[in-house]
Every structure is written in structure tokens, then in C-alpha cells.
Amino acid sequence: MNILAIGAHPDDIEVFCGGTLLQYKQQGHNIFIALTTSGNIGSNEYNSREEIGAARELEQLEAAKIFGAEVRFMRFDDQGLQDTPETRRAVINAIRWANPDVILANYPEDASTDHAVTGKIVSEVMLSIPGKLIPADEPPIAKNPSLFYYGTAVGIGFTPEVYVDITDVFDQKLEALKLHKSQFAWMDVYQTHGLLSIVEITDKFRGLQAGFVYAEGFRAFRIHGYMPNFKLLP
Ligand SMILES: [Zn+2]
Numbered sequence: 001m002n003i004l005a006i007g008a009h010p011d012d013i014e015v016f017c018g019g020t021l022l023q024y025k026q027q028g029h030n031i032f033i034a035l036t037t038s039g040n041i042g043s044n045e046y047n048s049r050e051e052i053g054a055a056r057e058l059e060q061l062e063a064a065k066i067f068g069a070e071v072r073f074m075r076f077d078d079q080g081l082q083d084t085p086e087t088r089r090a091v092i093n094a095i096r097w098a099n100p101d102v103i104l105a106n107y108p109e110d111a112s113t114d115h116a117v118t119g120k121i122v123s124e125v126m127l128s129i130p131g132k133l134i135p136a137d138e139p140p141i142a143k144n145p146s147l148f149y150y151g152t153a154v155g156i157g158f159t160p161e162v163y164v165d166i167t168d169v170f171d172q173k174l175e176a177l178k179l180h181k182s183q184f185a186w187m188d189v190y191q192t193h194g195l196l197s198i199v200e201i202t203d204k205f206r207g208l209q210a211g212f213v214y215a216e217g218f219r220a221f222r223i224h225g226y227m228p229n230f231k232l233l234p
Helices: 012-026 049-067 085-098 113-128 167-178 181-190 195-210
Strands: 002-007 030-037 070-076 102-105 146-150 162-165 215-220
Touching: 002 012, 002 085, 002 113, 012 030, 012 049, 012 102, 012 146, 012 162, 012 167, 012 195, 012 215, 030 049, 030 085, 030 113, 049 070, 049 167, 049 181, 070 085, 085 113, 102 113, 113 146, 162 195, 167 195, 181 195, 195 215
Parallel strands: 002 030, 002 102, 030 070, 102 146
Antiparallel strands: 146 215, 162 215
């Protein structure tokens, strides 16, 4: 299968669904990553958005090697993403590029606006995937992918309806996350818990709920013709 993980920022994928992607990889599936922004505000170590965005794209490309994933950057500005014809077009292009059987994306009710808007756009364009008159640059695809939303930051306002056991790939998930080096100089200074600690606690809590040591939780998108097939999760 083709698995597409869509995120608002570099590191969203590793934090929220990195373990699930590693399980898919172990099963031999093709992994694709698409990001709406390159997180070009998420650092105080650089002096311009261009420098931050470029540095974070390099970090994402390094992390993607652990998943064996291809990466597509849409390059909208961090901390200001909006649902516009332009952003919808870019997301439709990304979905058609990956030709996915499964899409993993941010949750539309996430407190981070970039996360929420990314999740909302993905949901809104699902019915547009096969339409040839929809404004897009990639040709329509015939698949009806299942869309699953991954969790929110530290799980606030998110109750999973399905869990993936990531116990045996958890260490590898952290290795991928550690490649987002710029985020440790940032998150670990401004938050009570550092980024690795946040992921460890959250995934252990989801594991506690599900009966695994470590887990990632998901909710399913539902609309006619695109009902979720839970058997496609690893
Ligand atoms: Zn994010």
C-alpha cells in the first residue's frame, strides 16, 4: 500500500505517528510525507524565516530516511496557515502525488491553528480527489483512501478510537524525532517537559489505555464513499 502522512510542521509526523509509519515500513509499504509548512518560525537560532525553513527541511529529509519516505514540502508560512484555494490545491496535489491507500493527518480540532487547518483541508478535499475539474496540477486518482487523524499535542482534547501498538519501534521513533535538532533548542527551553519526554509520556499513556507498552491513537474521518477501513492500520 501507499501510506501518506500529512503534517503542518516538520516533526509533526515523528511526534504523532512516527511509530505507526515504522510499523507500516516493517510491513513493506511505501511511505510518503507531505508538510503544509516548513515550520519557518519554529526556532530562535536563526535570523530569517528562509534560514529556519531550510534548516528544518533538511532535518525532515534526514528523519524521512528512517521511514524510507519520500517528502513533499508545500512551503506555506508557519503560524498562519489558512484554508484558501491555494492551500487546498497544494493539499490535493500532495494526495494525488502519493496515490495513498491510507492518509494520516492532523486532527481538525487541534488547538494549534496550523494543525487544525491542515486537518480540516485534508478532510474537505477528500471528495475532490477523483474530480478532473478540481483546480490541481496532479491528475485525479481513483483510490478511496481511509483517513485517520493522529493525536494532538500531549493528547489534549483528543480521545482515540483506535490504537496502534508501537512498542517494538518506539526507540526508532525517538531516533527519527532526535533528527529535528532545532526543536530541542526551542521546545526544551520553553516547556516544562522536553520534546522526548512529551512523546514518551504521551505514547506510554496511550499504551496504558490500549494495553500496550507504547501506542499511538487515531480517530477516523467519515464521509460517504470514504468510510474508514480499520483493517488497513498496522
Ligand atoms: Zn506541529
